[in-house]
Amino acid sequence: MLKGYTNYYFFVTNYGELVSFVRWVLWFSLAKLLSAKYSTSIAKLVKKYGLDFKGKDKIGFFKSKYHNDPLRFNNKHPSHLISLNVLSKSIANLYNLVCSKCGSKHRVEKHHIRELKDLNPKLHPLDALMAGIKRKQIPLCRKCHMERHRKVS
Secondary structure (H helix, E strand, O other): OHHHHHHHOOOOOOHHHHHHHHHHHHHHHHHHHHHHHOOOOHHHHHHHHOOOOOOOOOOOOOOOOOOOOHHHOOOOOOHHHHHHOOOOOOHHHHOOOOOOOOOOOOOEEEEEOOOHHHOOOOOOHHHHHHHHHOOOEEEEEHHHHHHHHHHHO
C-alpha cells in the first residue's frame, strides 16, 4: 500500500511529509494489529522484531524515500494508450493477470465475493481455491467469470 500511495503522489511538492505521515499510519496500524494478534505490547514487538518488523524470512516493513524529483515522474503505461482503450480493456489486463481457471490472459476480470464465509469449497473448485488462499477475489477471464455466475444464480 505504501508503494502505491508514494507512487501515486510522487509529483507533489510536500512529498516527504506525505510519505512520512502515510508510513507512520501504516506502521502504527501494523503494530497494533500484531500486538493484538500476539497479545503483547507494541514495545515488546519492536524489541523482538525491530522497527521494520522483520521476521525469520528477513522481509520487513517497506523503507521509502523521503525526497522526490517531480520532473522525473515514472509511468509504465503511456496515459494516452490507456485512455484510448479504457472501455474495452479491464484493469486486470493492465497488470498482466492470468485467469486462475483456464490460464487465459484475454479479458481478465476480478471475481469478487462479499465474505469468505459465503464460499462453499465442496461445491465448486474455484471456491476451494479462494478459500485456500483466503482471498475474496480471484482473477478470471470473462468466459470463466460468466460461467461462474451462471452456476451460482
